[in-house]
Amino acid sequence: VRAVTCTDGVFELVERPSPVPGPGQLVLDVHACGICGSDLHARAHADEFAATVAEVGYDGMFRSHEPVVLGHEFTGVVAEHGPRTRGFHAPGSRVVAFPLLRHGDDVHLTGLSPHADGGFAEQVVVEEAMTFAVPDHLDTDVAALTEPMAVALHAVRRSGIGKRQTAVVVGCGPVGLAVIAILKASGVRTVVASDLSAGRRALAAQCGADVLVDANTGSPFDTGASRGHVTTAAQLFELAVGSMEKLRRIPVVPWERIWKLAEVTGATTPQHPVVFECVGAPGMIERIVSSAPFRARVVVVGVCMATDRFRPGLAINKELDLRFVLGYTPGEFRETLQWLADGRVAATPLLTGRVGLGGVDDAFTALAAADRHAKILVDPRSDAVTVERC
Amino acid sequence: VRAVTCTDGVFELVERPSPVPGPGQLVLDVHACGICGSDLHARAHADEFAATVAEVGYDGMFRSHEPVVLGHEFTGVVAEHGPRTRGFHAPGSRVVAFPLLRHGDDVHLTGLSPHADGGFAEQVVVEEAMTFAVPDHLDTDVAALTEPMAVALHAVRRSGIGKRQTAVVVGCGPVGLAVIAILKASGVRTVVASDLSAGRRALAAQCGADVLVDANTGSPFDTGASRGHVTTAAQLFELAVGSMEKLRRIPVVPWERIWKLAEVTGATTPQHPVVFECVGAPGMIERIVSSAPFRARVVVVGVCMATDRFRPGLAINKELDLRFVLGYTPGEFRETLQWLADGRVAATPLLTGRVGLGGVDDAFTALAAADRHAKILVDPRSDAVTVERC
Numbered sequence: 136v137r138a139v140t141c142t143d144g145v146f147e148l149v150e151r152p153s154p155v156p157g158p159g160q161l162v163l164d165v166h167a168c169g170i171c172g173s174d175l176h177a178r179a180h181a182d183e184f185a186a187t188v189a190e191v192g193y194d195g196m197f198r199s200h201e202p203v204v205l206g207h208e209f210t211g212v213v214a215e216h217g218p219r220t221r222g223f224h225a226p227g228s229r230v231v232a233f234p235l236l237r238h239g240d241d242v243h244l245t246g247l248s249p250h251a252d253g254g255f256a257e258q259v260v261v262e263e264a265m266t267f268a269v270p271d272h273l274d275t276d277v278a279a280l281t282e283p284m285a286v287a288l289h290a291v292r293r294s295g296i297g298k299r300q301t302a303v304v305v306g307c308g309p310v311g312l313a314v315i316a317i318l319k320a321s322g323v324r325t326v327v328a329s330d331l332s333a334g335r336r337a338l339a340a341q342c343g344a345d346v347l348v349d350a351n352t353g354s355p356f357d358t359g360a361s362r363g364h365v366t367t368a369a370q371l372f373e374l375a376v377g378s379m380e381k382l383r384r385i386p387v388v389p390w391e392r393i394w395k396l397a398e399v400t401g402a403t404t405p406q407h408p409v410v411f412e413c414v415g416a417p418g419m420i421e422r423i424v425s426s427a428p429f430r431a432r433v434v435v436v437g438v439c440m441a442t443d444r445f446r447p448g449l450a451i452n453k454e455l456d457l458r459f460v461l462g463y464t465p466g467e468f469r470e471t472l473q474w475l476a477d478g479r480v481a482a483t484p485l486l487t488g489r490v491g492l493g494g495v496d497d498a499f500t501a502l503a504a505a506d507r508h509a510k511i512l513v514d515p516r517s518d519a520v521t522v523e524r525c
Numbered sequence: 526v527r528a529v530t531c532t533d534g535v536f537e538l539v540e541r542p543s544p545v546p547g548p549g550q551l552v553l554d555v556h557a558c559g560i561c562g563s564d565l566h567a568r569a570h571a572d573e574f575a576a577t578v579a580e581v582g583y584d585g586m587f588r589s590h591e592p593v594v595l596g597h598e599f600t601g602v603v604a605e606h607g608p609r610t611r612g613f614h615a616p617g618s619r620v621v622a623f624p625l626l627r628h629g630d631d632v633h634l635t636g637l638s639p640h641a642d643g644g645f646a647e648q649v650v651v652e653e654a655m656t657f658a659v660p661d662h663l664d665t666d667v668a669a670l671t672e673p674m675a676v677a678l679h680a681v682r683r684s685g686i687g688k689r690q691t692a693v694v695v696g697c698g699p700v701g702l703a704v705i706a707i708l709k710a711s712g713v714r715t716v717v718a719s720d721l722s723a724g725r726r727a728l729a730a731q732c733g734a735d736v737l738v739d740a741n742t743g744s745p746f747d748t749g750a751s752r753g754h755v756t757t758a759a760q761l762f763e764l765a766v767g768s769m770e771k772l773r774r775i776p777v778v779p780w781e782r783i784w785k786l787a788e789v790t791g792a793t794t795p796q797h798p799v800v801f802e803c804v805g806a807p808g809m810i811e812r813i814v815s816s817a818p819f820r821a822r823v824v825v826v827g828v829c830m831a832t833d834r835f836r837p838g839l840a841i842n843k844e845l846d847l848r849f850v851l852g853y854t855p856g857e858f859r860e861t862l863q864w865l866a867d868g869r870v871a872a873t874p875l876l877t878g879r880v881g882l883g884g885v886d887d888a889f890t891a892l893a894a895a896d897r898h899a900k901i902l903v904d905p906r907s908d909a910v911t912v913e914r915c
Binding site (some may be wrong): 187188190191293420425429435438439440441442443444445446447448449450451452453454455456457458459460461 | 577578580581683810815819825828829830831832833834835836837838839840841842843844845846847848849850851
């Protein structure tokens with residue numbers, strides 16, 4: 136089968152032997168596999184990534200010199216059953232799978248380990264017990280968003296946000312967009328989204344964001360706003376309390392008077408905003424800590440592997456809650472698939488590009504530039520060597 | 526009245542005019558006023574402290590060149606009523622007060638602002654509405670612990686810890702000791718306490734800690750332990766799951782296998798430990814992030830005003846929750862006083878020294894050395910110029 140390996144950051148399209156499924160495993164023909172931000176990170180900083188993950192107990196991630204087949208966000212069609220499978224999915228049926236693979240007593244991360252090749256290939260091996268049928272009416276490409284949307288569902292669940300609390304999503308890359316879509320699908324009334332890129336703000340609006348903020352230039356809101364210019368992160372947070380309808384009728388106040396603001400907006404208790412950090416760059420935590428209002432909860436979804444700097448004294452004086460989140464449970468993965476099948480989540484705006492196995496390098500380049508693309512799907516059946524718009 | 530001013534870090538015993546109470550205010554004769562860790566910090570780093578607090582909205586803290594009377598943990602006797610007071614407390618009655626003082630529309634921090642002199646003086650001004658009677662059978666010195674114990678009560682409340690979750694208290698200074706005492710008073714079954722100092726570990730045991738850990742040298746447990754030596758912070762956390770009784774019967778395992786450990790101890794769901802960071806020095810957050818187990822909640826009570834460094838990628842991979850806490854509500858202050866009056870809290874071990882106004886400088890020196898003392902009370906009625914053991 137054809138597969139794309141990554142060695143020392145260099146992609147190569149190679150021919151490999153067909154994978155042999157172990158006990159309880161299936162082989163899928165891959166129909167779509169999304170490129171994740173962590174794929175970009177792993178390609179550029181494999182050794183640091185592997186060292187951090189090893190420190191928390193998993194020593195199976197690939198090192199830069201080891202050829203690895205990336206890709207853990209895939210939809211496929213069942214091609215082969217291994218021994219001792221139970222026949223949950225007939226050959227030819229469409230499925231998605233939790234990207235973990237057993238090897239004896241070990242479990243490996245599919246698409247991030249040399250012991251579990253990923254979905255940038257014509258075929259991938261999965262665990263039958265962690266494979267879920269794609270409902271007939273659900274598009275194959277959208278089904279490939281199950282994994283990244285599950286990350287967002289998990290983050291929103293762990294945030295404990297209530298429908299009347301304002302969400303502030305900082306960064307509208309694929310993770311931020313997925314969080315916005317899940318927040319709206321969860322009934323959160325006001326979602327403020329902030330990004331440097333106009334293209335990504337437009338995608339945020341399509342995913343359901345109620346207020347868009349140009350984090351860089353202080354341009355006016357792009358949707359539904361009557362409050363003029365937003366110039367600082369502190370002002371951003373002025374918006375992040377109470378309902379937008381009421382806020383528009385009262386003057387801008389400094390966020391120190393957040394309690395007063397809560398009174399004005401008629402909230403019986405102050406509605407502390409919940410901030411979702413979806414950038415993952417060094418310095419973002421300090422920027423949020425220094426501009427967030429009292430008692431804000433900050434859910435850190437963006438992965439910053441570098442050592443970072445911040446001021447705990449400021450976080451203490453504001454009584455902030457920094458909640459770090461990662462991944463999802465099998466139950467959340469399955470539930471996300473159901474939400475997608477029900478049409479409950481505005482996920483399609485994430486799909487911006489498509490490419491064949493020969494275009495993986497081009498797709499990674501396009502994603503690093505970032506302004507035009509959110510999620511690019513790799514389709515092994517496609518001959519495209521440059522990214523096509525979805 | 527005699528008062529101790531602090532100017533550019535230098536204490537001076539001066540004679541001042543008697544304070545005049547404003548509307549709704551009382552003058553107290555101070556009988557005891559504790560020295561707080563934030564007093565030591567404010568003395569040494571007043572300008573940085575003031576700048577941080579100004580950034581979160583309070584611009585009234587003293588700068589280093591401004592003479593200030595420190596002291597916000599006091600018990601006193603009502604000496605004088607200002608205009609429009611309501612007579613809740615008869616002259617001569619013992620009270621404690623929430624250390625805030627109004628000035629027109631402004632509110633100032635008593636003992637940390639040039640606009641609200643503190644308790645290192647013969648008299649102090651307080652708000653009648655925020656003053657609470659000391660029950661007859663409660664010792665005056667113990668009543669002076671209301672404020673620091675309220676900090677601990679607030680931290681424990683905000684932690685959301687359950688009685689069957691293990692608490693790990695890192696640092697057994699006055700804040701850590703107060704947290705230990707409040708945790709035990711709250712019914713938390715297993716409290717592990719860690720400190721570099723043998724003297725402070727002994728105090729931790731008196732406050733109710735169940736397991737003591739020498740954070741520095743890896744010496745054996747000092748109380749109730751049969752597991753031998755503890756040499757690393759990671760090993761400390763091995764102990765922080767399930768009940769100690771059961772843990773003693775099973776072998777030491779790496780904390781990566783915490784879920785397994787939870788099974789072995791018979792917990793139906795894993796009991797994530799709650800860590801209380803009570804040191805407040807740079808680097809402590811990273812040390813805890815790097816040694817804490819999955820899903821631990823870290824309550825940051827120790828105030829680190831400097832810019833600090835840590836690895837968010839590690840916190841993400843462990844799904845940690847960093848919850849920053851500060852201060853207490855008036856309700857928590859009042860409740861703490863009641864707990865002390867009920868004898869519910871093992872607070873007396875905190876009281877290690879006493880000194881007169883002439884010995885404030887000596888007391889600060891003794892506290893900086895740290896090994897022998899936790900809380901030193903300043904008693905304006907005493908002539909002691911060096912610290913006497915309680």
